[in-house]
Amino acid sequence: MSGNRAAIRYAKAILQEANEANAGDIVFDDMRSVQATIRGSKELRVMLKSPVIKAEDKRQALLSIFGDQSKYTHSLINVLVGNKRIDMLSGVTESYISLYNEAKGIKEAIVTTAVALSSELEVQVLEKVKEITGSTNVTLKNDVDASIIGGFILRVGDLQYNASIANKLGNIKREFSKSL
Template sequence: MIEPTTLARPYARAAFEHARAAGDLAAWQAALSELAAITAEPKVAAAMRDPNQTAAQRAATLSGLAGDAVPSAVANLLAIMADNGRLSLLPEVAMLFDQLKQAVESTVAVHVTSAYPLSDAETQQLAETMQEKLARSITLTSETDPSLLGGALIRADDLVIDGSVRGRLNKLAGTLTQ
């Protein structure tokens, strides 16, 4: 079976090239992110699989749910994806579009999961350190997960830095069981 990312890649690339030519990358990124979030909802996902709806109705439903967030060119992409039975790939298309946009802008998304909320100073210091380490501009997002016990887990592209207490305990447990 073909991976969803592989199926989504041509749609993402075509959308990206069109958006870049039109100078509208930000609007496309916002629209695709909104549509990906909408299709992630279980009720919407079920409606998109309803055999009683035509492809045009599915695309129109998604456009309607997103409201003003969907420019006409994005609505055209939805219609094409609906005709090909690929609306379920919208989260992958949005992710790949973001990656293409970041590559062109020489930015990288850094996601930090910490055991406690980071202060503004900690966030700023972490952003500066990661920008130096990656030698690229970054966009930093963060979330809190108390199950980490302490420390943080940092993800940027393929790089994962696990400085969490939970990660250290898991590593220690693995060493002890060998």
């Protein structure tokens, strides 16, 4: 699970609260939406980390952006702002998603590629991951990172397989350095 201890604690608290109210699935959808919004907006990431922007302004902006989310998500935003931890929102969403998936027995696979996967290739990768893990309950997330040049990096839980061109070039460079 990614994230720091504090983010994990906040995620556990909101997961427990949501599960007690039978709203875990709703909050899960909220957390995915919040995470996608944060990842997709550089301005939002900058605003969350900015010490210049007042906490109340951050609260108002976030409640406006995520106005259609559940009361649990609004409560999380209010608590994080109140505790001066709003910069952790992305980490909390990521931790919540991981905890939720773990509780539901869902394996999360992250495949990093230089370009976005086509839907056909995504289906093939998902089937291969299901075969490897022996689990039929797998979600696949595609991260795009042009720095890997080509190939892919597959992460499932604590396991990672790096078949990227950048990794291969790094290995060749190390081999050349050893022989000199």
